[in-house]
Amino acid sequence: MLSQYKVATASVRCKHCGQDLSLISQALGVCVNCIRHDFAKVSPFI
Ligand SMILES: [Zn+2]
Ligand SMILES: [Zn+2]
DSSP states (O other), rough: OGGGGGGTTTOOOOOOOOOOOOOHTTTTTHHEEEHHHHHHTTTTTT
């Protein structure tokens, strides 16, 4: 019953910290945390 949850989930990870990304962050390639705390480092990826 819970498995229908997984179908839409792609395993995309942050290029900076490796954390699983939310749908919003998948478009960017890095997580929101890294955008906030390391914007200078992650901006080349975006
Ligand atoms: Zn990150
Ligand atoms: Zn980071």
